[in-house]
Amino acid sequence: MIMSRIEAPRDEHTGNLTDRLLAGLPPEAVLTDPDVTASYAHDMASFCPAGSPAVVVLPRTVEQVQHVLRTATELRVPVVPQGARTGLSGGANATEGCVVLSLTRMDRILEISPVDRIAVVEPGVVNATLSRAVEEHGLYYPPDPSSWEMCTIGGNIGTASGGLCCVKYGVTAEYVLGLDVVLADGRLLSTGRRTAKGVAGYDLTRLFVGSEGSLGIVVRAVLALRPKPPRQLVLAAEFASAADACDAVCRIMEGGHVPSLLELMDRTTVKAVNDLAHMGLPETTEALLLAAFDTPDPAADLAAVAAVCEAAGATQVVPAEDAAESEMLLQARRLSLTALEAVKGTTMIDDVCVPRSRLGAMLEGVERIAAAYGLTIGVCAHAGDGNTHPTVCFDARDPEESRRARESFDEIMALGLELGGTITGEHGVGVLKKEWLAREIGPVGVEMQRAVKQVFDPLGILNPGKLF
Amino acid sequence: MIMSRIEAPRDEHTGNLTDRLLAGLPPEAVLTDPDVTASYAHDMASFCPAGSPAVVVLPRTVEQVQHVLRTATELRVPVVPQGARTGLSGGANATEGCVVLSLTRMDRILEISPVDRIAVVEPGVVNATLSRAVEEHGLYYPPDPSSWEMCTIGGNIGTASGGLCCVKYGVTAEYVLGLDVVLADGRLLSTGRRTAKGVAGYDLTRLFVGSEGSLGIVVRAVLALRPKPPRQLVLAAEFASAADACDAVCRIMEGGHVPSLLELMDRTTVKAVNDLAHMGLPETTEALLLAAFDTPDPAADLAAVAAVCEAAGATQVVPAEDAAESEMLLQARRLSLTALEAVKGTTMIDDVCVPRSRLGAMLEGVERIAAAYGLTIGVCAHAGDGNTHPTVCFDARDPEESRRARESFDEIMALGLELGGTITGEHGVGVLKKEWLAREIGPVGVEMQRAVKQVFDPLGILNPGKLF
Numbered sequence: 001m002i003m004s005r006i007e008a009p010r011d012e013h014t015g016n017l018t019d020r021l022l023a024g025l026p027p028e029a030v031l032t033d034p035d036v037t038a039s040y041a042h043d044m045a046s047f048c049p050a051g052s053p054a055v056v057v058l059p060r061t062v063e064q065v066q067h068v069l070r071t072a073t074e075l076r077v078p079v080v081p082q083g084a085r086t087g088l089s090g091g092a093n094a095t096e097g098c099v100v101l102s103l104t105r106m107d108r109i110l111e112i113s114p115v116d117r118i119a120v121v122e123p124g125v126v127n128a129t130l131s132r133a134v135e136e137h138g139l140y141y142p143p144d145p146s147s148w149e150m151c152t153i154g155g156n157i158g159t160a161s162g163g164l165c166c167v168k169y170g171v172t173a174e175y176v177l178g179l180d181v182v183l184a185d186g187r188l189l190s191t192g193r194r195t196a197k198g199v200a201g202y203d204l205t206r207l208f209v210g211s212e213g214s215l216g217i218v219v220r221a222v223l224a225l226r227p228k229p230p231r232q233l234v235l236a237a238e239f240a241s242a243a244d245a246c247d248a249v250c251r252i253m254e255g256g257h258v259p260s261l262l263e264l265m266d267r268t269t270v271k272a273v274n275d276l277a278h279m280g281l282p283e284t285t286e287a288l289l290l291a292a293f294d295t296p297d298p299a300a301d302l303a304a305v306a307a308v309c310e311a312a313g314a315t316q317v318v319p320a321e322d323a324a325e326s327e328m329l330l331q332a333r334r335l336s337l338t339a340l341e342a343v344k345g346t347t348m349i350d351d352v353c354v355p356r357s358r359l360g361a362m363l364e365g366v367e368r369i370a371a372a373y374g375l376t377i378g379v380c381a382h383a384g385d386g387n388t389h390p391t392v393c394f395d396a397r398d399p400e401e402s403r404r405a406r407e408s409f410d411e412i413m414a415l416g417l418e419l420g421g422t423i424t425g426e427h428g429v430g431v432l433k434k435e436w437l438a439r440e441i442g443p444v445g446v447e448m449q450r451a452v453k454q455v456f457d458p459l460g461i462l463n464p465g466k467l468f
Numbered sequence: 469m470i471m472s473r474i475e476a477p478r479d480e481h482t483g484n485l486t487d488r489l490l491a492g493l494p495p496e497a498v499l500t501d502p503d504v505t506a507s508y509a510h511d512m513a514s515f516c517p518a519g520s521p522a523v524v525v526l527p528r529t530v531e532q533v534q535h536v537l538r539t540a541t542e543l544r545v546p547v548v549p550q551g552a553r554t555g556l557s558g559g560a561n562a563t564e565g566c567v568v569l570s571l572t573r574m575d576r577i578l579e580i581s582p583v584d585r586i587a588v589v590e591p592g593v594v595n596a597t598l599s600r601a602v603e604e605h606g607l608y609y610p611p612d613p614s615s616w617e618m619c620t621i622g623g624n625i626g627t628a629s630g631g632l633c634c635v636k637y638g639v640t641a642e643y644v645l646g647l648d649v650v651l652a653d654g655r656l657l658s659t660g661r662r663t664a665k666g667v668a669g670y671d672l673t674r675l676f677v678g679s680e681g682s683l684g685i686v687v688r689a690v691l692a693l694r695p696k697p698p699r700q701l702v703l704a705a706e707f708a709s710a711a712d713a714c715d716a717v718c719r720i721m722e723g724g725h726v727p728s729l730l731e732l733m734d735r736t737t738v739k740a741v742n743d744l745a746h747m748g749l750p751e752t753t754e755a756l757l758l759a760a761f762d763t764p765d766p767a768a769d770l771a772a773v774a775a776v777c778e779a780a781g782a783t784q785v786v787p788a789e790d791a792a793e794s795e796m797l798l799q800a801r802r803l804s805l806t807a808l809e810a811v812k813g814t815t816m817i818d819d820v821c822v823p824r825s826r827l828g829a830m831l832e833g834v835e836r837i838a839a840a841y842g843l844t845i846g847v848c849a850h851a852g853d854g855n856t857h858p859t860v861c862f863d864a865r866d867p868e869e870s871r872r873a874r875e876s877f878d879e880i881m882a883l884g885l886e887l888g889g890t891i892t893g894e895h896g897v898g899v900l901k902k903e904w905l906a907r908e909i910g911p912v913g914v915e916m917q918r919a920v921k922q923v924f925d926p927l928g929i930l931n932p933g934k935l936f
Contacts, residue, residue, distance in 0.1 A: 114722045115825040116854075138724055160667045171665055174642070189912045195821040196853035197639055198890040199628045199678045200897060200908050201935060202917050206674035210667045227724030254583045256606055256695030296764070353663040357583040385664035386584075422666040429668060440668050444657045448923065449670050455919040467669060 014054045017075055017099070021057055024067030029105070031056040040082065040100045041093065046348050046396070047406060048090025048431040053080070053100040060105050062180065062188065062219045069217065070186035072099055078464050079184075081213035083124065083155025086147035088349050089430030091159060091212040091466055101217065103154045110220070112137050117225045118177065118194055123154025123218050130223075139225040142169035145426070146334055154218050160210035162426030164333070167384030168260045168294075169226070171426060173209045180220035181208055184457045194222045207452070212428050213463040215456040232260045233298035234326035235319040237309040238285035242266055242367070242379075245287035246360035248312035249383045252291065252305055253356060259305065261292035262384030263333050266363070269378040269391075272339035279332050285315065289383065290329055336380040337391060343376055346396040348409045349389055352416030353425030356386035365415040366390045373408040375401075387425035388416075410436075429467045437467060482522045485543055485567070489525055492535030497573070499524040508550065508570065509562045514816050514864070515874060516558025516899040521548070521568040528573050530648065530656065530687045537685065538654035540567055546932050547652075549681035551592065551623025554615035556817050557898030559627060559680040559934055569685065571622045578688070580605050585693045586645065586662055591622025591686050598691075607693040610637035613894070614802055622686050628678035630894030632801070635852030636728045636762075637694070639894060641677045648688035649676055652925045662690045675920070680896050681931040683924040700728045701766035702794035703787040705777040706753035710734055710835070710847075713755035714828035716780035717851045720759065720773055721824060727773065729760035730852030731801050734831070737846040737859075740807035747800050753783070757851065758797055804848040805859060811844055814864040816877045817857055820884030821893030824854035833883040834858045841876040843869075855893035856884075878904075897935045905935060 014032075021030050031037055032055050042050035054077070059065045072079045078098040085092050094100055107124035114137045121130060127148040131141050144163035145151055151161070157179075162171040178192030192198065192205035208215055239245040245264055252262065265273070265288045270281045281288065289309065293301035299319070306317040320326040341347045354362045363379060366388070370377040381388040390412050394405035413423045413436050423429075423436045438446050450468060453460075482500070489498050499505055500523050510518035522545070527533045540547045546566040553560050562568055575592035582605045589598060595616040599609050612631035613619055619629070625647075630639040646660030660666065660673035676683055707713040713732055720730065733741070733756045738749045749756065757777065761769035767787070774785040788794040809815045822830045831847060834856070838845040849856040858880050862873035881891045881904050891897075891904045906914050918936060921928075 113823075113825065115718045116823045117721065118823075160671075162665055166665060171667075173671070183912070183916075187912050189916060190910065191913070193821075193890050195823055195855075195889055195893065197630055197634060197821050197850075197855050197893040199639075199894060200890050200892050200901075201905055201913065202679055202683075202920055203628075203641070203674045203677065204913075204916065204920075206671045207920075209671065211670055215670075227726060250583045253585065258695060353661075353665050355581075355584045355586075355663055357581065382665075387663075387665050421663055422661050422668050424668050425663065425665040426667060433668075437669055442658065444651075444655055445659070445669065445672075448651075448657060448672065451923040452670055452672075452675075452920065455916065455923055 017077055018055055020071045020075065021055060021068060025057060025059060025064050029058045029060065029064065037100065040102065043085040043087035043090060043092040045088050045090040045430065045432050046346060048093055050093035051096030051098065053094040054097045056100040056102060058102050058105045062182065065101070065182045065217055065219050066186040066188065068099060068101055069182050069184060072461050073185050073459060076459060076461065078461050080463050081217050083152035083158070084150045086151040087155060087159060087430065088427045089432040091428050091430030093431055095465055104152065106219065109133055112139070114139060116194065119223045119225055121153055121221055121223060123152060123221065125153045127151050127153060127156060134225055135228060138228050140228040141175065141223065141225055143172040143175060146337065153221060157209050157218050157221060158212050159428035160426070162382065162387065164261050164263060164382065166382060167262045168258055173206060175224045176205055176209050176221055177224050178222040179205050179208055179218050181216035182219055183216050184459065184462050189216065192222065210428065212430060212466050214453060214467055215462065229294040230296060230298065231323055232292040232294035232326065233302055233320055234261070234290055234292040234329045235302045235306060235317065236329055237289040237314040238282050238316045239287045239289065239313060240315050242287040242363040243360050244313040245289050246363060248289060248309045248314065249359055250357060251308050251312050253384060255308060257301065257305055259291045259384060260294040261290065263290040264381040264383035265333060265336060266379040268376060269336050269340060269380045272343055272378055273332050273335050276339040276342050277335055279328070281332055282316070290333055292326065333380065340378045340391045340393055343393040344395050346394055348392040348405055350391070350409055350412045351389055351424045351427040352412055352421055353385060353387040354416055354419045354421030356384065358419040358421065359383060359386050361419055362388055362415065366412060369408050369411045369415070373404045375404055375408055377408065385425065386421070431466060434467055485545055486523055488539045488543065489523060489536065493525060493527060493532050497526045497528065497532065505568065508568045511553040511555040511558060511560040513556050513558040513898065513900050514814060516561055518561035519564030519566065521562040522565045524568040524570060526570050526573045530650065533650045533685055533687050534654040534656065536567060536569055537650050537652060540929050541653050541927060544927060544929065546929050548931050549685050551620035551626070552618045554619045555623060555627060555898065556895045557900040559896050559898030561899055563933055572620065574687065577601055580607070582607060584662065587691045587693055589621055589689055589691060591620060591689065593621045595619050595621060595624060602693055603696060606696050608696040609643065609691065609693055611640040611643060614805065621689060625677050625686050625689060626680050627896035628894070630850065630855065632729050632731060632850065634850060635730045636726055641674060643692045644673055644677050644689055645692050646690040647673050647676055647686050649684035650687055651684050652927065652930050657684065660690065678896065680898060680934050682921060682934055683930065697762040698764060698766065699791055700760040700762035700794065701770055701788055702729070702758055702760040702797045703770045703774060703785065704797055705757040705782040706750050706784045707755045707757065707781060708783050710755040710831040711828050712781040713757050714831060716757060716777045716782065717827055718825060719776050719780055721852060723776060725769065725773055727759045727852060728762040729758065731758040732849040732851035733801060733804060734847040736844060737804050737808060737848045740811055740846055741800050741803050744807040744810050745803055747796070749800055750784070758801055760794065801848065808846045808859045808861055811861040812863050814862055816860040816873055818859070818877055818880045819857060819892045819895040820880055820889055821853060821855040822884055822887045822889030824852065826887040826889065827851060827854050829887055830856055830883065834880060837876050837879045837883070841872045843872055843876055845876065853893065854889070899934060902935055
């Protein structure tokens with residue numbers, strides 16, 4: 001890094017910027033080697049442009065983050081905050097000449113309180129690290145995005161991420177009680193509370209959650225925890241059509257059941273997982289439904305749901321016999337996106353959430369779109385939430401197929417809106433869907449959201465080009 | 469009303485305002501008789517100034533609300549939105565010469581969907597009406613403020629109200645998925661969604677929840693519902709000191725129990741309830757704890773909590789034998805504020821929420837404050853949430869006692885902040901606590917909140933003089 005500062009050709013602007021950053025950051029926290037900074041250019045989304053960062057900073061303290069923001073404000077340089085860059089919508093992609101602000105080194109768990117059922121953490125704490133740490137205290141931090149072994153709490157807050165748990169436990173937003181946020185000008189704002197309830201003033205906490213780093217930089221979070229529930233037991237139900245599986249989902253929810261997980265994998269996804277990992281899932285099925293309960297008597301609850309599935313036409317219902325079998329089924333579900341990526345080399349993962357009563361119409365529509373575009377589109381879904389991930393498989397080296405992939409991806413969002421849904425249930429807007437945000441929230445919505453952005457970021461330096 | 473339009477002396481301004489309002493509202497929706505409009509001047513808070521409304525409007529449609537706001541914007545007249553005026557912080561109090569916008573006639577339940585687990589409602593729907601309506605579909609709308617038989621969903625959204633259910637089910641905010649809001653200039657903004665999840669853009673929905681009508685007028689809400697749980701069973705535990713009762717609360721929560729209710733009544737409150745309603749509560753106790761479970765086996769859960777209470781020094785633990793006995797105990801708790809009001813004729817009800825680990829320190833401090841000011845202060849509390857309602861009893865005809873009441877009320881808020889709490893857990897800021905809001909959220913917080921207000925209400929016509 002020191003070498004790069006001597007050797008790398010830098011224009012005056014970057015030189016000035018780097019020097020100013022180094023005035024408040026230790027040398028090892030400022031990366032300028034272009035080979036290194038290039039590796040911070042983008043997250044895991046396809047089809048999202050990314051620029052080259054001028055510099056990557058890795059602060060360890062709130063004061064250092066404040067210094068970065070003050071410097072960026074003085075020099076009018078864009079700041080792109082990043083966690084683990086596991087995002088799927090380009091929300092963490094660099095813009096040309098920006099400061100990439102990686103929060104990964106602010107990774108301390110500051111407090112875990114079993115009485116108050118809260119944790120206080122820095123943004124760079126990895127989701128799985130927190131989950132395991134609170135488990136030792138008999139507690140549970142539910143949000144579990146597929147990337148939970150890598151993704152950070154700061155990134156989770158930025159996109160209000162979900163996961164498999166949401167059908168019972170909700171998304172990240174439900175677990176953020178209070179935040180410390182460094183504003184664009186470097187000032188520190190504390191929002192929210194560390195109490196169970198609180199209504200003092202506007203809910204700025206929730207305004208920052210899901211704002212994709214465009215309103216301020218989260219440097220500390222007070223998170224709500226729950227008591228650790230009993231281990232969940234999983235059931236797999238096979239259906240002769242996706243429509244039957246969706247009907248079962250509706251009947252389960254209408255019947256008042258509260259599963260801890262209710263996931264759907266379509267035939268394409270099941271086959272892809274088998275091809276990748278030889279897990280022996282039933283290939284003849286058109287749709288596989290996974291349901292789980294973490295209640296005191298999960299076997300009884302699974303039996304009730306098994307009966308509902310059979311009434312909805314399930315061809316076979318297999319409850320897991322034990323925790324190991326349950327874990328195997330979840331493993332298959334978690335492998336879905338990786339497995340679909342192997343089909344043609346590249347995927348575009350959509351994230352359309354519809355009212356669960358429209359889940360059947362959504363899946364039928366996706367099948368129609370796949371046929372019309374001559375593409376393989378596998379669907380896995382957080383079915384209990386109506387949150388589908390239609391995943392377009394394509395060969396990125398084939399421009400014509402890539403074009404069809406992009407178009408079908410857009411058609412899927414249009415379908416979601418038509419069914420009363422949203423273009424993004426948990427992945428965020430980022431770069432990928434910013435043209436679609438306006439279609440969903442309308443002109444008055446865009447105007448008010450832009451005005452809120454203006455309040456917090458009058459110079460437009462915070463993660464520019466995202467969301468709008 | 470028509471007579472009042474002829475007889476009541478009106479200045480030119482009010483005349484013009486009324487005429488303009490009548491251009492878009494039917495005559496029966498526009499009240500100008502000063503005797504009638506005066507009855508809309510304030511909510512149920514003590515010590516909160518209120519002005520005289522120029523006019524009260526009672527629209528039935530979104531278009532009529534838009535007309536009211538357009539008119540108010542044109543004429544620069546303040547608009548004070550009101551539900552049932554059961555609020556406890558003066559948030560619905562009229563300002564001099566304002567338009568009171570009562571939403572009570574927009575009281576239709578537009579949709580209840582058991583599959584999607586949502587209800588779509590107008591703001592004037594009474595909480596109890598909605599609760600009973602969804603119950604018929606096997607569903608549950610948890611938020612249950614003490615005033616639930618009278619208060620409206622719009623008012624609940626305005627203050628993000630809580631209730632007895634919050635320890636397990638959270639506050640109103642947790643149940644608002646999407647809103648239609650008439651902005652200050654009369655335009656209609658739709659926020660949020662009707663899906664289980666959604667992260668498209670900033671969370672403006674939550675910004676409106678708890679904003680006390682100062683950012684826009686909610687005219688429609690999509691609410692999340694849960695499956696109706698089993699009927700809860702209640703246990704009463706007596707303690708020889710408030711400290712022991714608070715210790716029991718901490719142990720219960722630390723032990724991973726999930727009660728559907730965990731309430732505390734101190735000796736003063738118990739005595740007041742007995743005096744009012746002769747309910748035969750144990751008068752020798754220093755603190756009464758009520759715990760309930762709505763689980764599949766509530767008796768087993770109550771037995772576990774009974775053991776925790778005994779270990780924490782409970783002098784007697786009495787589980788309710790059946791639903792009727794449970795209901796009687798809840799009735800006693802619900803009567804607390806009314807009973808305390810009867811002690812000296814008037815009360816100031818505080819609403820300080822502290823981390824539950826500090827509940828004991830809070831109660832001890834309140835006792836100290838009561839002694840120092842020579843006042844009776846009864847405490848009932850949503851103990852599981854750390855949300856206390858220290859209720860100052862005083863004779864409003866005695867100016868000196870009234871002064872002491874007001875001062876002790878402020879001391880209680882100072883104590884709450886000192887203990888890491890908030891000045892309001894569920895009642896809101898309104899007029900009553902606006903000087904205290906700044907102390908809680910600090911100068912940067914105030915500046916950002918004011919800037920957000922400016923975005924939505926540039927002319928400052930929406931519920932002015934509240935919050936800030």
